[in-house]
Amino acid sequence: MKKNPLIPYAIIAVVGVLAVIIISFVGLGQRDAIHQAEEGGTEQSAEEGEVSTDPEAIFTNNCAQCHGADLSGGMGPDLTTIGSKYSADEIVDIIQQGIGSMPAQQQVPAEEADLLAEWLSEKQ
Structure with a gap:
């Protein structure tokens, strides 16, 4: 066979x-x-019209494009030690009014700006 x-x-x-x-x-x-x-x-993100309670998510959604996901800068300045230069109230003012070449971040609600500024002010 x-x-x-x-x-x-x-x-x-x-x-x-x-x-x-x-x-x-x-x-x-x-x-x-x-x-x-x-x-x-694990990352909390707010729906349209809702306020996020996670400052890292707020940063990722609104700031990381210019300041880098790790706060080290890029197109915008380094924010790793921003708390040693500005208080939380000053950071809120910068977010809402802008500074230098950074425009006002009108898409960030006041409550989120407060949370974000408090979080950033701890970066020393």
Whole structure:
């Protein structure tokens, strides 16, 4: 009896197709888990019109683009020691009125500005 040389290749192909299908389903599950974690993660973010109570989230949403996610600066100045230069009240005024080339941050509600300024004033 003669052995068919295509059978091992057919078995490998079937196993490969099954592996791709299984990996795809596992990947979809992981993608959904990642998406849910991003939506409901530890970072609090306010809905439209709501006030956030997390100063780090307020900073991330409004300030990090210019001042860097780690407060080290970028287009805007370094804020890692801003509390040694300005008080919380002065920081609120800077947020609301602007200073130098920084425009007033009118999108930040007063309550969020107060929380953010208090948090930043602790950076010494």
